[in-house]
Amino acid sequence: MYEQVFLLEKRDSEYQDLAGYRSGGGYSALSSTLRDSTPEQLIELVKEAKLRGRGGAGFPTGLKWSFVPKGGTSAKWLLCNADEGEPGTFKDRIIMEQTPHLLLEGMILAAYAIGAAKAYIYIRGEYVIAIRRLEREIQACLQAGLLGKNILGSGFDLDIYLHRGAGAYICGEETALIESLEGNRGQPRFKPPFPAVSGFYKGPTVINNVETLACVPPIVQRGADWFRSIGSEKCPGPKLYCLSGHVKRPGLYELPMGISLRELVEQHAGGTHSGKKIKAVIPGGISAALLPEPALDIAMDFDALSAAGTMLGSAGVIVMDESTCMVRVAHRIIEFFHHESCGKCTPCREGLAWIEQMLRRIEDSEAQSGDLESMERLYGNIEGNTFCLLGDGAVMALRGVVKNFRHEFIERIQQGARAA
Amino acid sequence: MKDQTLKQQITEVATRYPAPRSAVMPALHLAQAHYGYLTQEAMAEVAEYLHLPRVTVLEIATFYSLFHTRPVGKYHLQLCTNLSCMLLGAERLQRQLEQQLHIRCGETTADGRFTLTAVECLGACEMAPVMQLNDDYCGHLNEQRLAEMLQTLQEEPNRKPENGPPSS
Numbered sequence: 001m002y003e004q005v006f007l008l009e010k011r012d013s014e015y016q017d018l019a020g021y022r023s024g025g026g027y028s029a030l031s032s033t034l035r036d037s038t039p040e041q042l043i044e045l046v047k048e049a050k051l052r053g054r055g056g057a058g059f060p061t062g063l064k065w066s067f068v069p070k071g072g073t074s075a076k077w078l079l080c081n082a083d084e085g086e087p088g089t090f091k092d093r094i095i096m097e098q099t100p101h102l103l104l105e106g107m108i109l110a111a112y113a114i115g116a117a118k119a120y121i122y123i124r125g126e127y128v129i130a131i132r133r134l135e136r137e138i139q140a141c142l143q144a145g146l147l148g149k150n151i152l153g154s155g156f157d158l159d160i161y162l163h164r165g166a167g168a169y170i171c172g173e174e175t176a177l178i179e180s181l182e183g184n185r186g187q188p189r190f191k192p193p194f195p196a197v198s199g200f201y202k203g204p205t206v207i208n209n210v211e212t213l214a215c216v217p218p219i220v221q222r223g224a225d226w227f228r229s230i231g232s233e234k235c236p237g238p239k240l241y242c243l244s245g246h247v248k249r250p251g252l253y254e255l256p257m258g259i260s261l262r263e264l265v266e267q268h269a270g271g272t273h274s275g276k277k278i279k280a281v282i283p284g285g286i287s288a289a290l291l292p293e294p295a296l297d298i299a300m301d302f303d304a305l306s307a308a309g310t311m312l313g314s315a316g317v318i319v320m321d322e323s324t325c326m327v328r329v330a331h332r333i334i335e336f337f338h339h340e341s342c343g344k345c346t347p348c349r350e351g352l353a354w355i356e357q358m359l360r361r362i363e364d365s366e367a368q369s370g371d372l373e374s375m376e377r378l379y380g381n382i383e384g385n386t387f388c389l390l391g392d393g394a395v396m397a398l399r400g401v402v403k404n405f406r407h408e409f410i411e412r413i414q415q416g417a418r419a420a
Numbered sequence: 421m422k423d424q425t426l427k428q429q430i431t432e433v434a435t436r437y438p439a440p441r442s443a444v445m446p447a448l449h450l451a452q453a454h455y456g457y458l459t460q461e462a463m464a465e466v467a468e469y470l471h472l473p474r475v476t477v478l479e480i481a482t483f484y485s486l487f488h489t490r491p492v493g494k495y496h497l498q499l500c501t502n503l504s505c506m507l508l509g510a511e512r513l514q515r516q517l518e519q520q521l522h523i524r525c526g527e528t529t530a531d532g533r534f535t536l537t538a539v540e541c542l543g544a545c546e547m548a549p550v551m552q553l554n555d556d557y558c559g560h561l562n563e564q565r566l567a568e569m570l571q572t573l574q575e576e577p578n579r580k581p582e583n584g585p586p587s588s
């Protein structure tokens with residue numbers, strides 16, 4: 001039986017405040033690390049655990065931390081990415097609402113590892129409950145000597161500040177997040193230099209997702225072997241999955257990384273709420289290509305999903321039953337990406353506008369034969385030619401729908417031709 | 421008239437960053453909470469307290485969707501229309517809201533009480549279909565619940581949002 005570590009099942013505020021979190025062993029990972037380990041040893045431990053970033057790309061966390069230059073005079077920064085904008089995703093919100101200290105303890109550990117004295121949580125502006133709770137609990141930590149100067153008598157100092165976002169999906173992209181935090185419009189920056197070398201105000205900067213940071217205290221407490229014993233060899237650890245759409249039991253599920261998508265949807269989430277057949281499932285937020293029903297026997301991990309032409313992304317699992325119109329789905333997805341395009345580069349800004357118009361015409365049965373092919377040529381030109389991955393995500397999502405449900409698009413076009 | 425508390429709050433928040441410019445978003449949140457929306461004066465104050473050109477403040481205010489440079493109704497209904505909510509009937513709920521309020525998405529009722537906005541994913545798909553009423557999330561919506569909510573709001577002109585805005 002899988003034992004949960006994120007403690008999310010303990011509702012009713014048990015772990016929402018400092019006393020409750022401490023009574024369950026909270027902050028013992030921090031005190032033992034500050035007492036017994038060097039920053040280098042902590043980085044080694046996270047490397048050994050093979051923790052991979054939960055923000056979407058699956059980048060090895062220990063490796064990312066080790067890129068930060070040791071010593072030096074410029075200030076180092078830790079930024080927590082709590083902007084959670086990928087449609088279908090709500091795991092970070094629930095971590096911050098239910099166990100805010102798991103994130104805070106993870107941040108203090110990460111800041112210790114990289115030598116940061118200040119850290120910011122860039123949090124979605126809409127997450128008002130989480131914002132209030134984190135504000136309150138940061139104060140509690142300051143009073144308890146867990147934040148501020150000389151944490152637990154170790155000589156290590158850290159302040160954590162909340163930075164409230166204001167409704168821009170692109171600010172979840174790490175370089176756009178830095179721009180936004182510097183008071184500019186949230187538009188991506190060119191890489192390299194990578195943030196670990198030159199990031200926030202040109203200082204070495206680590207950006208990690210909320211769930212990634214929340215994995216750190218349990219790794220310290222239970223060890224790298226324990227973490228690696230869950231999930232698969234290359235993608236170990238516990239994982240949060242967000243289930244939504246046409247499922248009987250939508251919600252957040254903590255299960256091992258690499259669980260089969262079919263088991264997740266059919267057993268844990270109870271299959272469709274209507275009892276109808278499943279038509280397709282998006283495995284990792286709407287940027288991820290959907291999988292048609294016969295392809296659901298696949299491991300929910302970074303490598304298996306990437307090999308299948310999609311991605312684990314944010315693990316936002318959206319289930320669609322057989323009543324779903326795929327032309328409508330494609331149109332809605334592209335409307336989203338077009339709306340959120342930051343406007344910096346032409347293929348994304350203009351290309352998505354064109355595709356959105358073409359999809360509207362197809363949906364309204366106003367398209368002509370050949371339009372589907374023109375649309376495919378157009379998105380082929382966007383892919384790989386955009387400044388950041390938003391444009392690619394849009395194309396990946398659309399390609400998945402068209403590839404698997406091409407006949408629905410053709411039917412619509414033919415309907416239009418008959419009506420004309 | 422300029423408000424000293426707002427000035428104090430903004431000056432305080434600016435100390436959290438390596439440079440005051442970083443405080444433009446928190447300052448705009450504070451100013452918006454204070455004035456209801458970002459008036460010209462509000463943005464001018466932010467610019468003054470953070471020593472930024474006014475055009476910079478305006479540029480930031482218009483980049484982000486949670487900043488309002490025009491008045492919003494006392495009750496701001498923000499209905500999620502992204503995929504998870506759409507699959508569970510958000511489009512029907514949108515039509516219902518438009519009919520009952522006699523406005524389209526993006527508009528405010530003539531009496532200034534209701535603004536209706538169709539928004540992208542609110543990050544609460546487990547309670548889809550979902551909308552935000554000012555700061556509060558209202559999930560598991562259906563036609564009946566929505567009709568009841570609207571009725572309560574229309575009958576209770578003085579209902580206050582349950583919680584004030586967060587301070588940062």
Ligand SMILES: Cc1cc2nc3c(=O)[nH]c(=O)nc-3n(C[C@H](O)[C@H](O)[C@H](O)COP(=O)(O)O)c2cc1C
Binds near residue numbers: 086
């Ligand atoms: C368009 C776009 C949006 C993104 N949105 C988020 C987000 O909301 N939250 C997040 O943690 N990462 C997001 N990312 C990924 C971040 O750029 C970054 O890889 C991540 O925060 C790194 O954290 P990790 O190593 O802990 O995964 C996004 C990336 C792109 C291209």
Ligand code: SF4
Binds near residue numbers: 170343
């Ligand atoms: S791909 Fe889109 S979101 Fe990314 S930089 Fe270009 S315009 Fe902006």
